[in-house]
Amino acid sequence: MRREADRGIVRTVVTYRVERDGAVLCEASEGFDMWPADPALLLSELEEAGLQPVQAPRTDLIAAHRPGL
Incomplete structure (x- = not known):
């Protein structure tokens, strides 16, 4: 999560990972803008x-x- 002071928002980025035996099989990320x-x-x-x-x-x-x- 990071605050973007010039825009007055908090940007949250979530990364989803699927792993098996220590290896990454799939990974995807998405971001959300939030206003405190x-x-x-x-x-x-x-x-x-x-x-x-x-x-x-x-x-x-x-x-x-x-x-x-």
């Missing part, structure tokens, strides 16, 4: 979309669900 946001803003947007915040498995995550499902 205040957790309170994210929670507000989730609630506006009809989702209800729930306890996340870790403190650095936000989790929500749709009531009734």
Whole structure:
């Protein structure tokens, strides 16, 4: 993951690898641009979309669900 300060985004690149006996059989990468946001803003947007915040498995995550499902 790297921050591109001039664009105000965080760029995350994920590389998927399939290995067997220490040899790489297949490899692919894809990148995602992410815009950092205040957790309170994210929670507000989730609630506006009809989702209800729930306890996340870790403190650095936000989790929500749709009531009734």
